[in-house]
Structures are given as C-alpha cells and as structure tokens.
Amino acid sequence: MDLIQRIFEAGVIGAGGAGFPTHIKLNSEAEILIVNGAECEPLLETDKFLMRAHSRKIVRAMEEVGNHIKAKKLIIGLKRKYKEEIKELKKAIEDLDSRVELFLLDNFYPAGDEQILVYEVTKRSIPAGGIPLDVGVVVSNAGTMMNIYEAINDKSVTYKYVSIIGEVKKPSIIKVPIGISIDKCIEGAGGAKIEDYSVILGGPMMGKIINRCEVKNEVITKTLGGIILVPQNHYIVKRKEAPIKHIVNRAKSACIQCSMCTDLCPRYLIGHRLRPHRIMRAVSFSEINQEVLKEALICCECGICELYACPMGLSPRTINVYLKNEFRKNKVRYKKQDIKTTAKEIREYRKIPVSRLISRIDLTEYIGEKINGPYDIEALEVKIPLNQHIGKPASPVIKVGDRVSRGQIIGKVDMGDFGANIHSSINGIVYEVGENIVIKSEENEVIL
Incomplete structure (x- = not known):
C-alpha cells in the first residue's frame, strides 16, 4: 500500500483550520514541503508539545512525504x-x-497563517484566491505530520492532543478520543475555576465561542486543538455575541475610514487586493459595489482588523464573514489573480507582536501558565461527526446496535472524493447513526 493510500485509509486531514483532506493535498509534486509549527493562535501549546515530545515522528513523516x-x-x-x-x-x-x-520566525501574529508562513520562508506571495502549490509549496502542520506517521504504521486518526487553558484548575495538554464532549475535557483538566464561564473552541482570535450550557453537546473533532475557558462577561465573548444587524449599524455610524484595518491586514500586506476599509465604506453607505464586496472572499478571518487595528472597536472581520457566506449561498467565487503578487515593502514594520495582541484582547493573566500533561482521558461515550472537514461528509457504514472497535471505519468516502474516512475512537456499541455517530462503551467507568 503506497503512502497516499495509507493516508486515505487512516482518514488524515489537516489537523488545524478547515481540515483539507491530506490524501488529496499530497497527491501532487512541489519544490518545498513546509511543516507549520508556529502555533498561529496566541496561548495554545499543542503544536509545541508535539514538536517537543514527538520530534522524531514528525521528521520521519516529513522525509516520507x-x-x-x-x-x-x-x-x-x-x-x-x-x-x-x-x-x-x-x-x-x-x-x-x-x-x-x-526556519525560525519572530513572535508575531499570524505567523502560523499558511500564506504568511509561506511568504516568511520563501519570500513568495501566494496569489489571492490561490493555494501554496501555486508557488511550488505544500504546507502541513505538526499535528498532521504526526497523523501521517501513524498512518504509515497503519493507525487511523482516533485521538487528538488538545490545549485546555484559561479558567481551569489544571491547564493541560490532554490526549482525548475524537468525539468526546467538551465538558469531559474540562473535567479532565480539574474542572472550571469559576461558575460563570464561556468556552472558546480553538484560539482567542478565530475560535468559536459557546456558553456553559453547550459544553455537553460540542465535541472534539480532528481539527480542534484548543479549549480556552474565560469569564462569561469577557471582552472577546461580548464582542462575538453582537448580532450582524447591530454590527452593520455601528459601522454606518462610527467608521471613520482611517484605513487601519487595511494597513494592518496580513493578506493585504503580502499583496492581496483585500481592503477592509473599502468594504466597510461600501456597507456603511450601502454602495452596491460587487467588486469591492467580493474582496471579502479572500479574508483569512485572522481578526486583526477588529480585535487589534480598529480604533472605533468595529468588526470588519465579522462583516467579511457575513459577506462570504452570502456570496457562497449564491455560488459566487473569487477569481484567482493571474498577475504576480508582490508584498508591500512596509510589511516588515507592521507585524503584530503577540505580547501586545494578548494584552489588547485582555488575556494577559493566562500568559506563562504552567501547562501540565499530557494526560490521557478516556470516554464512556463519544459523538463522532461524519463531517469534520471541508468537502463531502463520510457515509455511515455501520448501523445501530453494531459493536465497533477503536480504529474501525464507521464512515467512508471513495478515494476520489473530496472528503475523509471516519473511524471509531472507542470500543463500544453504536447507539445512533445520523449526522453524528454515537458510540457508548460497555465499560463502567471513565479512566483518567
């Protein structure tokens, strides 16, 4: 069985971001392979742990790839x-x-953004709407390389290393089965230190925020690498709770067209025609300028514009996300630039220091926390989504009542599909088959 077949069988996808199916990404030729170990989001420690504890596996996988x-x-x-x-x-x-x-990088945000990393390492700007392969590069992160190493040894993706930090009693790196609930992860980190908290799934800049009532329903997926507990009234939580209508009205009344959102936009600085201030102007004055509005499609959603740059506390990123969703509903896509993409000369002076960013988003108290672990957390029950990646969801190949074992395929795609296989992460019995597959163990206790 060749490398691509093993990766496909194991269900390997990008371990961060959107979850690009790895067997498709690596079915190519490229001049340079870059492994992303820059841990894009502030405070997270997962990739650092993997590079420290599993360096040989990562290097071996890189040689194979x-x-x-x-x-x-x-x-x-x-x-x-x-x-x-x-x-x-x-x-x-x-x-x-x-x-x-x-290749050693300065401590700036978003150093771990795929396109920014490619520019830092190669000084080649990926064209807007393009991918690293357009400049002869393939990028995978450290977690993906770990999973490739496991796939080479005929082990499927059934677990995930996750940073759990913030308002928990025992900030930790935890190793958990795919599909375990977020509340079980919090329990594994000693529980919450406060009663009223919200949870950021992912990192503080781009992560999804859920409230305390939702932690039992949300689960660990192949792409989730961080859990951060913050007070329910935290600045980040309040900002992301605002409805889009309110955000647009604030833009209409308060945007001063200073262009700071554009001046500090990482994608604009590597040469992309992305101008958040122009998008804000079009929205504020109800300009029907499709070409300007379509620039939102190449926004990487890093959050610098709204959490760092804007002096008025507005939300260009959120408006970009809204516009992207509307365009996608209407099947409008961004046409890749054919012209040579050149970074702005001023870029080197506009990198965002991570320490200043963390201070700006009011997370300074979590800097330097001792991270324990890794701790293995087993589960009595998992809820495994059949769609953990961009592209086609896997189709179930089991039914209610079936006994399954860890590593067994429970959701399958064909080799040519833009998708990935899904495997059981525990031994147990199938209790539900739908968009998620629920499996319950026959064991009597959770082992920590």
Missing part, C-alpha cells in the same frame, strides 16, 4: 523563542541524518 512529492527542501517553520522544541527537533534531525531544516 518529501520523497513522495519530490520536494527539494523540507522545512519546519517555528518561532525562535521555542528553545526546547528547537533543541529536540535538531536532535531528531541529527539522529535520523535527515535533510529537514528549521
């Missing part, structure tokens, strides 16, 4: 402040006599 895609260079991009991770990776590279190189 590099050979498959015929890459001339294999590079791990990580921040130069990651001293321990750099040490472990260098040791692994030396021990394995590997051609993998390290």
Whole structure:
C-alpha cells in the first residue's frame, strides 16, 4: 500500500483550520514541503508539545512525504523563542541524518497563517484566491505530520492532543478520543475555576465561542486543538455575541475610514487586493459595489482588523464573514489573480507582536501558565461527526446496535472524493447513526 493510500485509509486531514483532506493535498509534486509549527493562535501549546515530545515522528513523516512529492527542501517553520522544541527537533534531525531544516520566525501574529508562513520562508506571495502549490509549496502542520506517521504504521486518526487553558484548575495538554464532549475535557483538566464561564473552541482570535450550557453537546473533532475557558462577561465573548444587524449599524455610524484595518491586514500586506476599509465604506453607505464586496472572499478571518487595528472597536472581520457566506449561498467565487503578487515593502514594520495582541484582547493573566500533561482521558461515550472537514461528509457504514472497535471505519468516502474516512475512537456499541455517530462503551467507568 503506497503512502497516499495509507493516508486515505487512516482518514488524515489537516489537523488545524478547515481540515483539507491530506490524501488529496499530497497527491501532487512541489519544490518545498513546509511543516507549520508556529502555533498561529496566541496561548495554545499543542503544536509545541508535539514538536517537543514527538520530534522524531514528525521528521520521519516529513522525509516520507518529501520523497513522495519530490520536494527539494523540507522545512519546519517555528518561532525562535521555542528553545526546547528547537533543541529536540535538531536532535531528531541529527539522529535520523535527515535533510529537514528549521526556519525560525519572530513572535508575531499570524505567523502560523499558511500564506504568511509561506511568504516568511520563501519570500513568495501566494496569489489571492490561490493555494501554496501555486508557488511550488505544500504546507502541513505538526499535528498532521504526526497523523501521517501513524498512518504509515497503519493507525487511523482516533485521538487528538488538545490545549485546555484559561479558567481551569489544571491547564493541560490532554490526549482525548475524537468525539468526546467538551465538558469531559474540562473535567479532565480539574474542572472550571469559576461558575460563570464561556468556552472558546480553538484560539482567542478565530475560535468559536459557546456558553456553559453547550459544553455537553460540542465535541472534539480532528481539527480542534484548543479549549480556552474565560469569564462569561469577557471582552472577546461580548464582542462575538453582537448580532450582524447591530454590527452593520455601528459601522454606518462610527467608521471613520482611517484605513487601519487595511494597513494592518496580513493578506493585504503580502499583496492581496483585500481592503477592509473599502468594504466597510461600501456597507456603511450601502454602495452596491460587487467588486469591492467580493474582496471579502479572500479574508483569512485572522481578526486583526477588529480585535487589534480598529480604533472605533468595529468588526470588519465579522462583516467579511457575513459577506462570504452570502456570496457562497449564491455560488459566487473569487477569481484567482493571474498577475504576480508582490508584498508591500512596509510589511516588515507592521507585524503584530503577540505580547501586545494578548494584552489588547485582555488575556494577559493566562500568559506563562504552567501547562501540565499530557494526560490521557478516556470516554464512556463519544459523538463522532461524519463531517469534520471541508468537502463531502463520510457515509455511515455501520448501523445501530453494531459493536465497533477503536480504529474501525464507521464512515467512508471513495478515494476520489473530496472528503475523509471516519473511524471509531472507542470500543463500544453504536447507539445512533445520523449526522453524528454515537458510540457508548460497555465499560463502567471513565479512566483518567
């Protein structure tokens, strides 16, 4: 069985972001393979842990992938402040006599954005609406490489390493089965320190916010790498609770067209025609300028415009997301730029320091928290979504009442499909089959 077939069978997808099916991404040739170890979101520690604790697996997987895609260079991009991770990776590279190189980045946000990382490493700007392959590069993150290593050894994706931090008694790296509920993860980190809290799924800049009542219904997926507990009245929570109508009305009354949202936009700075201030102007004055509004389609939703740049506290990113959804409903797509994309010269002076960003979003108290673990958390019950990735959902291949074992395929796609296989993450009995597959263990207790 070749590498692509093993990756497909194991259900490997991008371990962060939208979850691009890896067997499709790697079915190509590229000059450079870049592994993203920059941990894009502030405060999260998952990729750092993987590079520190599983450096040899990551390097071995990179060699296999590099050979498959015929890459001339294999590079791990990580921040130069990651001293321990750099040490472990260098040791692994030396021990394995590997051609993998390290590229050290400054501590800025969003260094881990795929297109920003490609520019930092290669000085090549990916065209707006394009992908890294357009400039001869394939990018995967550290978690994906770990899963590829497991796939090479015939192990499917059944678990996830997750950072759980903030208002928990024991900030930790936890290893959990796919489909475990968020409340069980919180229990595994000693429980919440406060009674009234909200949860950020992912990172503070781009993550999804849920309230305390929803933690039993939300589950760990193949792409979720962080859980952050914050007070219910936290600045970030309040901002993201605002309805779109209110956000648009505020833009109409308060946008001063200072253009700071554009001046600090990472995608604008690498040469993309994305001008959030023009979009805000079009929305504020009800201008029907489709070409300007369509620029929202190339927004990476990093949140700098609304959580850092705007002096009026407005929400260009949220408006961009709303416009993107409307365009997609009408099947409007952004046409990739054919002209050469060139970064702005001023870009080097407009990188956002992570320490200042964390202060701006009022998360300073969580900097430097001791992160415990990793701790294994088993589950009596999992709810596994059949759609954990962009593209086609998997189709169930089991029925209610079936006994399944960890690693068994429960949802399948065909090799040519833009999707990924789904596997059971525990041994147990199938209780429900729908958009999610619910499996309950026959064990009597949860083992921590």
